[in-house]
Amino acid sequence: MxxxxxxxxxxxxxxxxxxxxxxxxxxxxxxxxxxxxxxxxxxxxxxxxxxxxxxxxxxxxxxxxxxxxxxxxxxxxxxxxxxxxxxxxxxxxxxxxxxxxxxxxxxxxxxxxxxxxxxxxxxxxxxxxxxxxxxxxxxxxxxxxxxxxxxxxxxxxxxxxxxxxxxxxxxxxxxxxxxxxxxxxxxxxxxxxxxxxxxQKPVIAMRMLKEAVNTGANVDLESGLTFESACFRNAFATEDRKEGMRSFVEKRKPVFTGK
Structure with missing residues (x-):
């Protein structure tokens, strides 16, 4: 650089x-x-x-x-x-x-x-x-x-x-x-x-979160909600989602891998 x-x-x-x-x-x-x-x-x-x-x-x-x-x-x-x-x-x-x-x-x-x-x-x-x-x-x-x-x-x-x-x-x-x-x-x-x-946050969930907020600021509510649902599905399909929920149940700090 x-x-x-x-x-x-x-x-x-x-x-x-x-x-x-x-x-x-x-x-x-x-x-x-x-x-x-x-x-x-x-x-x-x-x-x-x-x-x-x-x-x-x-x-x-x-x-x-x-x-x-x-x-x-x-x-x-x-x-x-x-x-x-x-x-x-x-x-x-x-x-x-x-x-x-x-x-x-x-x-x-x-x-x-x-x-x-x-x-x-x-x-x-x-x-x-x-x-x-x-x-x-x-x-x-x-x-x-x-x-x-x-x-x-x-x-x-x-x-x-x-x-x-x-x-x-x-x-x-x-x-x-x-x-x-x-x-x-x-x-x-x-x-x-x-x-x-x-x-330290799960990178895919963070990416989906930012996209949902940025996109929602520039469209009508129903379009924003539809886009949010798509981002939610993308985050839910990750290994980090499984780790985040598993660590919550097991009362420990999550170890996110970005997958």
Missing amino acids: NYEFLQCEIENKVAVVSINRPPLNPLNTKVFFELYSLMEELETNRDVNAIIITGKGEKAFVAGADIHQMLDLDLAGMMEMNKISRAAFSKIENLSKPVIAAINGLALGGGCELALACDLRISSEKAKFAFPEVNLGIIPGGGGTQRLQRVVGQGVAKELLYFGEMIDAQKALEIHLVNKVVPSEQLLSTAKEWAEKLA
């Missing part, structure tokens, strides 16, 4: 991916390509059951897209950047493994969009969040208008998107933009604790 702008460390079935463009870790076309490629690698890596995405340094998780690059792009170039950003975020969102955003600082624009593509979000108490695109004469282009309202509700999403103003970590917690806020020195250890717990 040799990338210019990403670092990846794997331990205890957990991959920690760091955006490495400090101090602000802006997203450019190369970063999007690298994110997509690395997620494809981690998808098929049997030594990885859960993933953490964070930013390098103490100032920013990701302080948005690289405005210096965007300033010089024509419409065709901007559409190409938008295409790969969408692909990268969708790859993260639809990965079969749980992904946690460890938000260590500023999460602005594309940084918020990256965090929203993850399953869970843990924030440093020093982190700040905003969708400032409207103040630049544009709108979010990496899923912000769609994923944000699905997480916090349409009214709150419109407030954040229309005003483009900064909120702190505690406000982000209150509106359910993040799942947890911790002191900055505890951020990565907390994210690893969560990720290691998730990495």
Whole structure:
């Protein structure tokens, strides 16, 4: 895994991916390509059951897209950047493994969009969040208008998107933009604790669970229930289901094999 702008460390079935463009870790076309490629690698890596995405340094998780690059792009170039950003975020969102955003600082624009593509979000108490695109004469282009309202509700999403103003970590917690806020020195250890717990879960059941939730969020209730039933059958047919139920009856810790 040799990338210019990403670092990846794997331990205890957990991959920690760091955006490495400090101090602000802006997203450019190369970063999007690298994110997509690395997620494809981690998808098929049997030594990885859960993933953490964070930013390098103490100032920013990701302080948005690289405005210096965007300033010089024509419409065709901007559409190409938008295409790969969408692909990268969708790859993260639809990965079969749980992904946690460890938000260590500023999460602005594309940084918020990256965090929203993850399953869970843990924030440093020093982190700040905003969708400032409207103040630049544009709108979010990496899923912000769609994923944000699905997480916090349409009214709150419109407030954040229309005003483009900064909120702190505690406000982000209150509106359910993040799942947890911790002191900055505890951020990565907390994210690893969560990720290691998730990495011990039966992988097929976890995959089916994520697919059922993600799919159900975008279809009508009856279609979602039908899809859930299919995912339930897939999980029920596994050896891990047998082990999980057997260990429950025998009052012992299960030993899952991923089969």
